[in-house]
Amino acid sequence: MANHTKSFINEVGNQFNLDGYIGSSEVHGNGNVNDTFLLFCEDGDSLNRYTLQRINHDVFKNPEGLMENFSRVTRHLQSKIKEDGSGKKCLTLVPAKDGRFFHKDSNGNYWRVTKFVDGGRSFEVPEDIHQAFEAAKAFGDFQAKLADLPGDPLIETIPDFHNTRMRFEYFRSVCAQNKLERVDDVQDLVQFALEREHLADVIEVENFPSRVVHNDTKLNNVLLHKKTGEGMCVVDLDTVMTGCVLHDFGDLVRTAACSALEDEPVLDKVFFLPKTFEAIVEGYLKAAGNVLESIEIEHLAIAPQIITYELGLRFLTDYLEGDVYFKVKRPMHNLDRVRAQFRLLASMEEHFDQARQIVDVCSRSLLTH
Secondary structure, three states: OOOOOHEEEEHEEEEEEOOEEEEEEEEEEEEEOEEEEEEEEEEEEEEEEEEEEOOOOOOOOOOOHHHHHHHHHHHHHHHHHHHOOOOOOOEEEEEEEOOOOOOOOOOOOEEEEEEEEOOOOOOOOOOOOOHEEEEHHHHHHHHHHHHOOOOOOOOOOOOOOOOOHOOOOOOOOHHHHHHOHHHHHHHHHHHHHHHHHHHHOOHHHOOOOOOOOOOOOOOOHHEEEEEEEEEEOOOOOOOEEEEEEEHHHHHHHHHHEEEEOOOOHHHHOOEOHHHHHHHHHHHHHHHHOOOOOHHHHHHOOOHHHHHHHHHHHHHHHHHHOOOOOOOOOOOHHHHHHHHHHHHHHHHHHOOOHHHHHHHHHHHHOOOOO
C-alpha cells in the first residue's frame, strides 16, 4: 500500500460530495490490489461512513472505463432491488464535486467513494455451511439481476483476464526466460503446472454464453447480514466485465469450499470440502438456475479446478518475476499461495466424481421445482 498521510486522504475525500466533514479516517480491508480507507464524516449528530479507494491503475489500465462499468452495474442493481422489494443492498457511488464518479489527483491516481454498507460483515472462510449457501445465493442473485443489463457490452477493462490458455503460455515463457533464476528452486511446482496444461482449454469462452460477471467472487466479496446471516451485498466490482459465469462460480468454490485460507503455509490444513460445495451449488442454482444454460450447469463441477489452477499459475508466475503484481506480506508469500492452491487443486481432483454427482442431483432437484 502506498504511504498516504491522513491529511492527504482527507484532501482526496473532500473532492467528493460527502454528507458532513471528515472527522477521521483509517486503513480498511486487506485487498491484494487497491488501497482502501474508511472515512468517518460528522454531520451534526450523525456519523456517516464512506469507503474511499485508490484504483490501482498499474493493474487497471483503464480506470475511467472501469468506473463506467461500475456505475452502469450499480445503477441497474439498484433498480432491480427497488423492483423486487427484497431489502438487499448494493454499492452506491458518491459523485465527485465535478459530477464524475471518480477523482484524479495531482499524481495521476484515480479515487472513488462509495457509501459504507452497514449491517454486514465478510468472511475469509465460511464459519459454517449456511454462510457458504448464502454467499452463493447472493452471487447467483447478482448474476440473475444483471442478465438483462441494457446497452452495449461492458468495457473489457482487463483484456483476457480469465484466459487460462494465455496465462499458461505466459507462465511457460517466464519459466523459459528464468530472469531471476528462481525456476530451479520450484521445479516441483513448475512440473505440477505443466502436467495440468489440459485445464487451460476446458473453458473456451466462445463456447459459452456471454454474461455480465463479477470476476472476483471470493467469499470475502459478499457481505452477510450480521444478525440473520443472509447474503445482503456483493462488493468489489472492479473486475465486472462481460465473461463466462463459470469463472465466477469456480472462484467462489475455491475460497469457500476450502478448509483454509488461500495462502495457508501448512499444507495438511488445505483440502476440498464436498459438503460445502454442495451448499454452494444449492445456493447458486436457487438464485441463478433459471438464467443458466445447460452447458454452464454441466461444467459447474470442473469450474473450480480451472480457476484454482489459473490462480496458482498467476501466483507462481508472479513469484518467478519477482513478486511484482500481488501484494506480499512476507518472504515467499507468493510461494505459500501457489502451494496452497495446488494442494487444493489436487484435493478437488480426488473429489471430482463426487462433485459431478452433487451438481447432477442438485440441478435436477432444484430446476424441476
